[in-house]
Amino acid sequence: xxxxxxxxxxxxxxxxxxxxxxxxxxxxxxxxxxxxxxxxxxxxxxxxxxxxxxxxxxxxxxxxxxxxxxxxxxxxxxxxxxxxxxxxxxxxxxxxxxxxxxxxxxxxxxxxxxxxxxxxxxxxxxxxxxxxxxxxxxxxxxxxxxxxxxxxxxxxxxxxxxxxxxxxxxxxxxxxxxxxxxxxxxxxxxxxxxxxxxxxxxxxxxxxxxxxxxxxxxxxxxxxxxxxxxxxxxxxxxxxxxxxxxxxxxxxxxxxxxxxxxxxxxxxxxxxxxxxxxxxxxxxxxxxxxxxxxxxxxxxxxxxxxxxxxxxxxxxxxxxxxxxxxxxxxxxxxxxxxxxxxxxxxxxx
Ligand SMILES: NC(=O)c1ccc[n+]([C@@H]2O[C@H](COP(=O)([O-])OP(=O)(O)OC[C@H]3O[C@@H](n4cnc5c(N)ncnc54)[C@H](OP(=O)(O)O)[C@@H]3O)[C@@H](O)[C@H]2O)c1
Numbered sequence: 132x133x134x135x136x137x138x139x140x141x142x143x144x145x146x147x148x149x150x151x152x153x154x155x156x157x158x159x160x161x162x163x164x165x166x167x168x169x170x171x172x173x174x175x176x177x178x179x180x181x182x183x184x185x186x187x188x189x190x191x192x193x194x195x196x197x198x199x200x201x202x203x204x205x206x207x208x209x210x211x212x213x214x215x216x217x218x219x220x221x222x223x224x225x226x227x228x229x230x231x232x233x234x235x236x237x238x239x240x241x242x243x244x245x246x247x248x249x250x251x252x253x254x255x256x257x258x259x260x261x262x263x264x265x266x267x268x269x270x271x272x273x274x275x276x277x278x279x280x281x282x283x284x285x286x287x288x289x290x291x292x293x294x295x296x297x298x299x300x301x302x303x304x305x306x307x308x309x310x311x312x313x314x315x316x317x318x319x320x321x322x323x324x325x326x327x328x329x330x331x332x333x334x335x336x337x338x339x340x341x342x343x344x345x346x347x348x349x350x351x352x353x354x355x356x357x358x359x360x361x362x363x364x365x366x367x368x369x370x371x372x373x374x375x376x377x378x379x380x381x382x383x384x385x386x387x388x389x390x391x392x393x394x395x396x397x398x399x400x401x402x403x404x405x406x407x408x409x410x411x412x413x414x415x416x417x418x419x420x421x422x423x424x425x426x427x428x429x430x431x432x433x434x435x436x437x438x439x440x441x442x443x444x445x446x447x448x449x450x451x452x453x454x455x456x457x458x459x460x461x462x463x464x465x466x467x468x469x470x471x472x473x474x475x476x477x478x479x480x
Contacts, residue, residue: 450474
């Protein structure tokens with residue numbers, strides 16, 4: 132095909148890149164962790180751009196525990212269908228546009244899916260958010276601290292209504308969401324205790340992020356250590372894990388404490404997850420509130436502005452674990468369930 136005959140009118144080198152779109156297709160619903168073949172790498176031809184469409188090259192993919200939920204069945208979003216490109220948040224750069232709102236090199240975040248290129252089309256229900264280029268700020272921050280995880284931590288902590296001097300416990304505390312939720316707790320004047328799965332993670336959240344204490348739940352005496360770390364009991368549980376960890380936290384909660392149900396990751400790879408004991412919720416008169424970050428979309432800008440300020444002034448620090456290559460996404464997803472990541476887990480496409 133000659134350069135001029137290509138529908139997107141791209142230069143030869145770029146044309147070569149853009150005729151093929153590698154995609155990870157959901158081939159089977161995983162049982163437990165992802166097995167080889169659950170997601171299969173396939174090649175598709177890029178569709179011709181229609182009016183009011185733009186083509187974006189996906190640069191980074193956000194690897195989120197909820198992807199495992201989307202693979203399993205319908206929940207707060209419909210399940211990804213077998214044979215479909217796997218749903219995922221990503222960061223992409225516009226490479227060609229027939230859309231008045233997008234021009235080449237504009238940068239967007241949104242549901243890109245696990246693929247090299249995505250068609251940005253405002254006529255279908257698929258929203259992309261343009262993001263600015265900020266000097267000295269990495270693109271990946273829009274997937275983590277200024278993206279889903281920062282926003283989730285922000286609104287979860289808003290629901291928690293923390294008061295100065297209260298004790299907050301965060302599980303999966305060295306992860307993308309937990310690490311920020313804990314730091315917001317510090318900004319709000321709480322005593323903050325994190326639960327994480329390695330001594331390195333515990334050191335990081337204590338020494339670098341300023342948590343007051345950290346407990347490694349893989350140590351046999353961790354429950355005693357958790358009790359020792361909360362001499363005044365627990366007022367707020369920012370819950371990311373569920374199961375045994377959540378039960379241990381609930382046991383230490385003060386009467387009328389608040390449980391912010393952000394996630395229950397310990398159950399995502401199980402057929403029959405044990406959540407937590409609702410007997411304790413009753414006896415301690417706890418207030419439990421679940422939330423899904425998508426409900427807060429109209430307020431994302433407000434939250435991102437505050438998170439950006441905190442980050443700029445060093446009140447929030449973050450860390451990223453970056454895995455390279457679209458083909459490594461299945462391994463990266465599994466890392467979330469074995470604790471292979473510290474902070475935000477991202478795949479560089
Ligand atoms: N409600 C919402 O809208 C919303 C939005 C985003 C995320 N979330 C939830 O927030 C939680 C954290 O998500 P994230 O994206 O920030 O991931 P993340 O915390 O960066 O990564 C997951 C971490 O969870 C820990 N973990 C995994 N399995 C565990 C188990 N069985 N027991 C104890 N810890 C376990 C691992 O750390 P260790 O090494 O410490 O085990 C792992 O690194 C998830 O539950 C997710 O579903 C909710």
